Amino acid sequence: MSRISPGKLPASCLGCFAWGVLPGRYCRACYSFGQTHETGNCAACRRVVPLKKGYCRLCWMQASLEAKGQVTVLEPFLRKVGCHQLGFAGMQRWGARTPGKRIGRQGRRGLRPHPGPLPAGPVTGWEQLRLPFGASRDYSRFARRQHADLANPALIRARQAARAAGEARGWTRWVASDVDRALVILLSGHTDGDTIRYSELFPVLRRYGLSAERTIEILSLLGLFADDRVPAFETWLERKLADVAPGIRHDAEDWLRTLRHGGRRARARSKETAWTYLNEIQPVLELWSARYDHLREVTRDDILDVAGSLHGSKRHHAISVMRSLFRHCKKTGTIFRDPAARIRPGRQDYGVILPLQPEEIRDSVSAATTPASRLALVLAAVHAARPKAIRELRLDDVELGNRRLIIGGRVRPLDDLTRQVLLDWLGYRRTRWPNTANPHVILSQQTALETGPVSKVWLTSAFRRLDATLERLRVDRQLDEALSCGPDPLHLAAVFGLDDKTAIRYADNARQLLQGSAEDQDPAPGSCEPKDQNGS
Secondary structure, X not given: OOOOOOOOOOEEOOOOOOEEOOOXXXXXXXXXXXXXXXXXXXXXXXXXXXXXXXXXXXXXHHHHHHOOOOOOOOHHHHHOOOOOOOOEOXXXXXXXXXXXXXXXXXXXXXXXXXXXXXXXXXXXXXXXXXXXXXXXXXOOOOOXXXXXXXXXXXXXXXXXXXXXXXXXXXXXXXXXXXHXXXXXXXXXXXXXXXXEEHHHHXXXXXXXXXXXXXXXXXXXXXXXXXXXXXXXXXXXXXXXXXXXXXXXXXXXXXXXXXXXXXXXXXXXXXXXXXXXXXXXXXXXXXXXHOOOOOHHHOOHHHHHHHHHOOOHHHHHHHHHHHHHHHHHHHHHOOOOOOOOOOOOOOOOOOOOOOOOOHHHHHHHHHHOOOHHHHHHHHHHHHHOOOHHHHHOOEHHHEEOOOOEEEEOOEEEEOOHHHHHXXXXXXXXXXXXXXXXXXXXXXXXXXXXXXXXXXXXXHHHHHHOOOOOOHHHHHHHHHHHHHHHXXXXXXXXXXXXXXXXXXXXXXXXXXXXXXXXXXXXXXXXXXXXXXXXXXXX
């Protein structure tokens, strides 16, 4: 129900006739009663109101008042209800218990004592110190009424930082409240120099349904968080290299970690690159593990045997991966000689890319059911934008007044279709997350509380298992430009900002398609033109 305005006048509830300042036409108790029960004629008062077992809430309260101290079965008293005791709104039970009277079915249990006021200063009776051998803290027994120490300096700083972060990033009041509750639980007994581990905070926050990610963000900002989680990359490495010989596995793990995180003279690559490289070379490493104990035993003939069993782009990629592995081992000194040094992958022969069929494009259009997926579809199909460029598109890159769009660092004209889809998404974005501080155009429920872009999986999930994915739509748009305006690599490079080799490859692909189309239309030499029905 809505909140009660300060200047509202008192009135009588339509359900139980209770007098007081009501949030609506009913008191809160009658409103909740009506949400969970069906409406009908009350068997006692004959009113058309929500009923529980044939009787309204007012009759149930009257029967409970008359049966007080006698029996717990209210059915006989419900049939005898002939009048009602009126009361004030907000009184859940009419008729106060006698002070000191025993309660319970047998009259043996005393009243629960009312808790006294909380002490003004910090609670000194409960403080869980860190043991010297590194035992973890247990927050599962935390009770706010007994253990909350709102005067703790670390808690005060954390609540101030959370308030500032929430205002800067547009957190909702529910998210801000959850983070505040989590900070009170974790920092009420905090001591100087102590840190909170992930394995300690996650169970209690999951138990109460609080946001662990936002809480970790605030704790990390203050230097109070220690991440003891095992990275997913390490567990993935252990699983994929389980059947590889220990000596070969050591070199392969060091190579993949350098590939992923970088080194002194090596730049870090994306995790997708590391995954692709290991998936490519894993069968080869297992094959060599059956014969060798170290990579320094692998010869040039072994690499040629592997390359000879593959063809096309798979052979080209496998040789490139093996060259990268042995080049790293030679650089780190784990092998004496690089057996793959003079093995060239050769020129990769690309196949002919065929245009998408109309039914494949229709399937993708039908799959784009949300404003975000429709905007991603238009940006890929009309402007040939990569999924990465779509995810990183910012609000500053959109100029509706000048009707232009900056995608991937290149200025694109804003056509009517893209403008309308973009306006639909911006209207939804403004309604759904009015206070977000994320500068990116496309948001999700997760990134609306942050400042980073959405994930690739989230953006491409609507087009998964379809022929016309976002990447395939981008390629088809560039191929369509080459087929419509001619196979000119300079034009493709100027329009889409393609690399020289990529533009030439698209032009050659379009030229092959145009030549094949012309051969299908022109009659073969020495053949006759098709005749009509009259033989002319």
